[in-house]
Amino acid sequence: MPTTSPAAEPVAGAAGPSAPGGPPGADAPRPDRDVAGLGRARALGFVAPALLVIAVFLVFPAVWTIYLGLLDYSLTGAGAQAPTFVGLGNYLDALSDPGFTRSLWLTLLYVGGSAVVGQNVLGFLLAWYLRGARRVVRPVLTVLVLLAWILPGSVVAFLWQALLDRRAGTLNTLLGTADQAWVLDHPMWVIVVFNVWRGTAFSMLLYTAALSSVPRSHLEVARMSGASGWQQLRDVVLPTVRRHVLTNTLLITLWTFNDFSPYLLTGGGPNGASEILPVYIYREAIIGGHLGYGSAISLLLLLANLVIAVFYLRVLRGRKDES
Amino acid sequence: MRPSVPFRLAVTGLGAALLLSGCVGAKDAGGGADPSANADAKDVTLVISANDVKGGKNAAEAAWIEDEVIPAFVAAQKAKGVTAKVTFNGAGVEDEQYKTKLELNLRTGSGSDVFAADGIWLGELAAAGYVKPLDDVVGKAASGWDGWDQISEAVQANLSFKDQRYGIPNGTDGRVLYFNKTLFAKAGLPADWQPTSWDEILQAARALKKVPGVTPLQVNAGVPMGEATTAQGFLPLLAGTGAPLYDESKGTWQGATDGVKQVLGFYQQVYGAGLGDPRMQQDKAGRDQSFAEFAQGKVGILAEGDYFWRSVICPSEKDCGATSMKDRDSVVGWAKIPARQPGSGVNGQDFVSVSGGAGWMLSPKTKYPQQAWELMAFMSSKEMQAKLSQAQIRISARQDVNAETLKNDPLLSFISEQVLPITTYRPSDEAYNEVSLGIQQATADVVSGKSPDEAATTYAQTLTKAVGADHVAGG
């Protein structure tokens, strides 16, 4: 779990490189000290509206969905009228279905390649580069990256079909590779690159905002003491934004796990070669009508995320111990 | 230690959520059950929904509902002293999405009173209890409707389940083989081509293969094509092997039977030998590609429904966009789909086809069953159906309408006169959807290189899982 705890940096009172875990020092100023004099009651009032909306519109349907995963439930047919309780039957079915294990593996590849590495690194580099970029380059690149993010899925599907089309695609025209069917020959590459294109904007925005909180004075000091760009990055910037890195990685991992948009490009094909779990769920739950089964897979997806989150925290904690 | 604030809040929230779930199922919109409910109401509110929308998908039908049906119906009711308020909830989305929303609405009774549905959904909807026979919901008015005389038994069966009518069919269709006469001339094939066996189709394809830059033959296969694979490809071929997919008297589906293996073998001959382009069948946008290539004169033979003729390659660029063919009427020929060998089709037929079609059904939870039926019957009246056919040429469910509107279209008359009498309809059983998915996967396996036997075995396993071993024939 991402816990933010001790260590407020004494220097200029800046945000400390708060790392997860670790017992809070008895005397150290805590970030969660009630410095504004909020008081418990008012704090409760602050949290209550959000929790209420979350309880009704998120926790309740989510718990219901998990419950459906224990039923032989479908939206149509006899399974809709009288669903029967199958216990862990859906889970056993999933684990014995080679289609599911293949999808899980493809999902891990997809998330690792496009989000954890692709969007994360490219987003950070863009944010780092753009902060000092020229007047022309910055808005142009920013708007391009943003457009990729804000266009609706249906339009994006057309854009990429136009790009990758076998017969008349822009890419084939540029590269002179006539009749190269990218989507059929390299489906996983296509969806990984696609998702880097599509989602880097979020990481870029988050890191841009995070970088703006790095105190200017710290960098000045580092620069005057002769630190190179890379050293500034490592010694001053990364410790400050480490928490944002964790947040960003956790979020994009979670979202990419649930990302359905590759369906618009490959339809999960050819013959299942790019059928990541959300597509698998869609095919089972909506097209095939097995809602109970689809719900069960949703929970498995959640558990996979939990495992990965714990792994991230281990890695980050390890790095802290080294330093 | 006292429980933390978030923890207590979470418990409270969960409690609220559980309370909420307690009332789920308590509320139920609409009364239903009683056919005479509100029969004499002076103020009536009705909602129609269909997967069409002005300025988008099926725009002609949307315009027909909004500009013809609703005003005329409201006026007719007014003449009877009834104030009717009819709204149209159109959509223009993929069929799966329309179907999902429709089912959610039917489940709660929150949706429309009259809705459009494809005939192949009926089994699922009826088994779920979402729709009920017209006799139960409406009663005498439905069974005594004079329009039934104008709709053939076979077309009525498309919206019937277990011998009971659930709705009024709106139209029907048929599948044929389209071919490009220009390419045929280059390949030395006749312009009035009519194959009488699968071999003759393959022979023509081999001749076309010698013409450079041409894909000789596309028969829909694979998963991305969805239901088109089943309806346009697999099932017409299967009908040509003698037995239907589903034997209603025994309640069995064809598993790894000889017929299924023969059909998959045909696919292998087409896509394994380069007579068809297997990549087009694997691509997400493959069907659109096959349309575009046919329109550009790069495909020799294409198995498709009449929709292809009227809505994809129609001469009007305004209606059919980039795939329109100005010279369609002179360049495009058509032929009936032959059985595997003469006489080997269902009922010993020489030629076969597959038809489907959508229609109008009504929600059993409607507050105004009689008035909803009146609206539905009004939409299916000769006058209204003729208006729809004039706005967009198609085969109506009504014979009296077809007699007047199809005269000017050679292909639609051909289908109406020569194909519909020999056609077969897909089973409206609730398992159909899942069986169809298995079929799509089997053809995909063959297209991507598996042997027909292997694909048939996998298909039979899927089928057994879906319907139970008792309901699988052969293999």
Place this chain on the structure above:
Amino acid sequence: MNPAVRHVLGRVGAYVVVCLLVVFFALPLLWLVLTPFTPNPTYRASLSGFTLDNFAALVDNPQVWPSIRNSLVLAGGSALLVIALAALAAYALSRVRVPGRDQLLYALLLLSSIVTGTAAMVPIFLMLFQLGLIDRQLGVVLVLTGGLLPAAVFMLKDFVDGVPRSYEESARVFGARPNQVLRHVVLPVIRPGMATVGVWALVQVWGNFLVPYVLLANPSKQPAAVVMYTFYDAGGQPDFALISTFALVYSVPVVVLYLVVNRRYGFAFQGGIKG
């Protein structure tokens, strides 16, 4: 190596990388730039002649403008609600010590992944039906807000944690009341974070198809993302003229909003560090 040479090489290398990035992000957008002005648009990204007729088709389409307005209502409403609720919750969770809050927050985040999946559509629909929120934009806003809130709180809490506590302490020392501290000290510092979260929430809702489509019955209430799916001609073939022009119109509000937010709340880098 000579530092000057190294500097030049570094510059050249950076430019090459930036050019490649521009091409990478721009190339797929080529279709969107050319197609609206092409007489007979297809999948192919090409400009065969120049026309504005496609925009005329857009003006004639009865669904276009109301759907943009609906999108603004849904996305704006959800984004504002998300920012407001998330900022309050994030501040309280950051400043008041409550054991297990991070675990709870992450658990909620995980649950949000279920709710945004396709499998949860049925429970959500049935629940909203019971609440009488079907076919109401409020229902859509609440469902989307519920799904976005955990991630929003998660992100904002990081920003609040980053606000130096000494700021607030000093303000308190000078006698500011809690709400004054919040308004004048905390709010300005976490603004970039709020702006980021706001734009993020807006984009999520702006492009969402499934939730509004399923929960709203009346087509006149549907947002642009749903209407976009309806631009197919009678035979189910995509209407590229409408799709491409509408896509342009559709993306403008979000880009403009981003630029405005960016300028006012300065959530791009403020130029403090010069590399």
